[in-house]
Amino acid sequence: MTGADHDEHTTTAGWRTRVTAAGALHVPSQWIDDDRTGAVAVVRPETPVNPNGTFRENAVLSVVESAGDIVADSSNAIAEARAMVPWSHVVSVTPWPQGPFDRRMQFLYEYEGVMVAVTKFTGTTGGKRLDLTCSAGLDAYPALVTTFDSIAATSTLELLS
Numbered sequence: 676m677t678g679a680d681h682d683e684h685t686t687t688a689g690w691r692t693r694v695t696a697a698g699a700l701h702v703p704s705q706w707i708d709d710d711r712t713g714a715v716a717v718v719r720p721e722t723p724v725n726p727n728g729t730f731r732e733n734a735v736l737s738v739v740e741s742a743g744d745i746v747a748d749s750s751n752a753i754a755e756a757r758a759m760v761p762w763s764h765v766v767s768v769t770p771w772p773q774g775p776f777d778r779r780m781q782f783l784y785e786y787e788g789v790m791v792a793v794t795k796f797t798g799t800t801g802g803k804r805l806d807l808t809c810s811a812g813l814d815a816y817p818a819l820v821t822t823f824d825s826i827a828a829t830s831t832l833e834l835l836s
Contacts, residue, residue, distance in 0.1 A: 697738055698832035724819060730789045730812035732819055734826055741804045745777040748804040752780060752797045759784040771796060773828035792816035796827040805832055
């Protein structure tokens, strides 16, 4: 699969643009597209941050119906995080004034015995809720949290259709 298959463009300083139906997702140039379905886009580092890690870090862009405004959408995103099994813990929810998102939530959950750390960005536009869910094993998360924030801040997302 080539970059042309997904309408990708190289941008400045080691970043590329992954054009999606929701707008332009800016990701590090060494991140590749993942073939999972059910989302607008899924990207991940070509090489794992921790080669011995058991969870594969990734960023997932999704669009769902809005509950009406950012307060309701943020509340729904929190409820979704809290409902994860076998357990989850919401660490923080803060306003996010950069880029297309309005809220930044950080939470932890367990996946197949591994603790996963997540930064989830949520925005509301055109009757839709945009979510950028960036996940990594707790061992790799500190090395990626700034990258996750940069993806959210520099992406120019809006519903194009």
